[in-house]
Amino acid sequence: MSDLRAEVVERLRRVKGPDLEGNIVDLGLVSDVLVKDGRVYFSITVPAARAEELEPLRGAAEKVVKEIEGVAGVVAVLTAEAAPGQASRPAQAQSRPAQANAAPAGNGREHARVAEARAHGAAGDAAHRAPAGTPARQTQGVPGVKHVVAVASGKGGVGKSTVAVNLALGFQAIGLKTGIMDADIYGPSQPRLLGIVGKPAETDGNKLLPMEAYGLKSMSMGYMVDEGTPIVWRGPMVVSALNQMLREVLWGDLDVLVIDMPPGTGDVQLTIAQQVPLAGAVIVSTPQDLALIDARKGLAMFKKVSVPLLGIVENMSYFIAPDTGKRYDIFGHGGARIEAEKLGVPFLGEVPLTIEVRETSDNGRPVTATAPESPSAEAFREIAAKAWAELEKAAGRGMQPPRLDIVHGGEALRVSFATKDEHELAAEFLRVMSPSAEVQGHSKDQRVTVAGKKNVKIRELRGIGNYAVRIVFDDGHDTGLFTWSYLHLLSLQKEKRWAEYLADLKAKGLSR
Numbered sequence: 207m208s209d210l211r212a213e214v215v216e217r218l219r220r221v222k223g224p225d226l227e228g229n230i231v232d233l234g235l236v237s238d239v240l241v242k243d244g245r246v247y248f249s250i251t252v253p254a255a256r257a258e259e260l261e262p263l264r265g266a267a268e269k270v271v272k273e274i275e276g277v278a279g280v281v282a283v284l285t286a287e288a289a290p291g292q293a294s295r296p297a298q299a300q301s302r303p304a305q306a307n308a309a310p311a312g313n314g315r316e317h318a319r320v321a322e323a324r325a326h327g328a329a330g331d332a333a334h335r336a337p338a339g340t341p342a343r344q345t346q347g348v349p350g351v352k353h354v355v356a357v358a359s360g361k362g363g364v365g366k367s368t369v370a371v372n373l374a375l376g377f378q379a380i381g382l383k384t385g386i387m388d389a390d391i392y393g394p395s396q397p398r399l400l401g402i403v404g405k406p407a408e409t410d411g412n413k414l415l416p417m418e419a420y421g422l423k424s425m426s427m428g429y430m431v432d433e434g435t436p437i438v439w440r441g442p443m444v445v446s447a448l449n450q451m452l453r454e455v456l457w458g459d460l461d462v463l464v465i466d467m468p469p470g471t472g473d474v475q476l477t478i479a480q481q482v483p484l485a486g487a488v489i490v491s492t493p494q495d496l497a498l499i500d501a502r503k504g505l506a507m508f509k510k511v512s513v514p515l516l517g518i519v520e521n522m523s524y525f526i527a528p529d530t531g532k533r534y535d536i537f538g539h540g541g542a543r544i545e546a547e548k549l550g551v552p553f554l555g556e557v558p559l560t561i562e563v564r565e566t567s568d569n570g571r572p573v574t575a576t577a578p579e580s581p582s583a584e585a586f587r588e589i590a591a592k593a594w595a596e597l598e599k600a601a602g603r604g605m606q607p608p609r610l611d612i613v614h615g616g617e618a619l620r621v622s623f624a625t626k627d628e629h630e631l632a633a634e635f636l637r638v639m640s641p642s643a644e645v646q647g648h649s650k651d652q653r654v655t656v657a658g659k660k661n662v663k664i665r666e667l668r669g670i671g672n673y674a675v676r677i678v679f680d681d682g683h684d685t686g687l688f689t690w691s692y693l694h695l696l697s698l699q700k701e702k703r704w705a706e707y708l709a710d711l712k713a714k715g716l717s718r
Contacts, residue, residue, distance in 0.1 A: 210241050238264070245277075250282065327640065348457065349457070353462050354484050355597065357466045358489055360489070367466050371399045372572050375422060375574035377462045380688075380692055386466060390468045399430040399572060419570075444664075470500075475507065476511070479513055484508075486514040489504050490519050491521070494537045519549055522536070562577065591689045592670075609622040610675060633662050633679065634698075635658070635703075635704060641686050655710045
């Protein structure tokens with residue numbers, strides 16, 4: 207035990223226990239004292255019914271530790287004991303001085319927030335279980351986040367995390383501010399998929415700053431523990447960690463926060479669905495019957511807690527041999543579409559099984575960001591556009607398809623919305639604001655500024671369902687997917703965005 211940790215434990219012995227009997231260390235009420243970069247984290251276990259009454263005890267413990275020289279900050283939390291008869295630690299505190307000195311579980315290199323989450327959840331299931339008679343869902347919003355979307359699967363091995371990160375990048379590609387939270391505590395994948403290393407920074411207000419790659423804000427337990435370190439936690443600890451990642455991270459203003467859910471439909475998944483303010487859920491499955499059986503369970507779970515179902519994605523839908531071009535339906539084909547039709551749930555699309563997706567995922571270079579012209583990236587953008595349309599519909603803001611007319615010999619697009627407002631958008635403006643062009647830059651600082659398009663014209667419009675249009679330009683560009691909401695946004699912000707574009711051209715020494 208480090209000298210500072212030993213001094214912290216010794217100082218905490220000055221704090222009297224509940225009812226002024228003994229001290230909180232020798233009564234075994236202090237657990238998981240962690241010191242990292244001069245900051246001290248610990249929890250104090252108290253009876254749940256007396257948590258509010260014993261708040262001064264927590265304050266006193268925090269105060270005596272803050273007085274230690276070399277301590278930069280203190281986070282002390284109260285955790286509640288389970289009620290008698292529930293599986294948890296016993297209600298009567300016993301002398302456990304060794305526990306107060308214990309180092310954190312694992313290899314001792316975990317992030318401070320990992321220990322804090324474990325401390326919050328150590329009290330057992332009772333601390334997180336809703337009392338009898340409460341509504342099925344009691345959620346609290348996430349500051350700055352407009353919509354939270356879960357990406358789930360009934361079982362592992364269907365490529366859910368790969369779909370989740372590319373769906374998030376697909377949302378970004380259609381003009382939405384997007385983040386992703388990795389809720390798979392036991393097997394976090396987002397650090398590897400996004401190629402992010404390092405640990406998140408902390409603000410003065412004790413909030414975490416999300417990591418970022420390809421313009422996508424991200425948070426994962428994988429940033430706070432070593433990749434090879436197993437996390438062996440009970441359900442309440444997992445839920446506590448997820449709540450911290452959701453609400454104690456400065457996400458900023460986001461249109462969509464994608465949550466990469468743990469696979470399965472157990473207690474942790476159900477608790478997330480009940481406690482997180484989900485605007486909708488996307489289910490990922492492969493085509494074969496075995497996967498679809500589990501996908502049905504995922505659909506049933508979200509229906510049970512009244513989360514809108516945005517649709518089903520069929521991943522690994524088929525394989526095209528790169529040498530011969532021959533198609534193989536390795537896992538069958540079309541099973542998810544048939545299941546969606548049976549259940550009356552939207553079918554969002556199918557994603558092929560390709561070597562490109564596997565290689566880019568393993569290398570931390572997701573295909574939607576790094577190969578935006580590829581068929582796989584196109585599939586993910588279309589899935590994102592359709593999911594967004596379903597999300598808007600679920601929120602009661604679904605837009606009717608506008609009337610689109612190519613005018614002035616292809617030099618502009620006239621957009622007539624159902625609300626009677628009409629706008630003309632120049633072909634050059636649409637070309638340089640193409641969602642595909644936006645995602646190629648990955649972030650605002652690195653974004654590609656498309657130049658030399660003064661004389662570009664619109665050649666053709668290709669409708670995508672009733673939610674988007676693909677605009678084909680005469681320079682060959684046709685991968686931009688313009689949703690109705692994105693067209694509406696461009697119409698409203700035309701002057702502002704055009705001025706910013708001209709300023710970018712000037713700053714980079716480019717011309718129209």
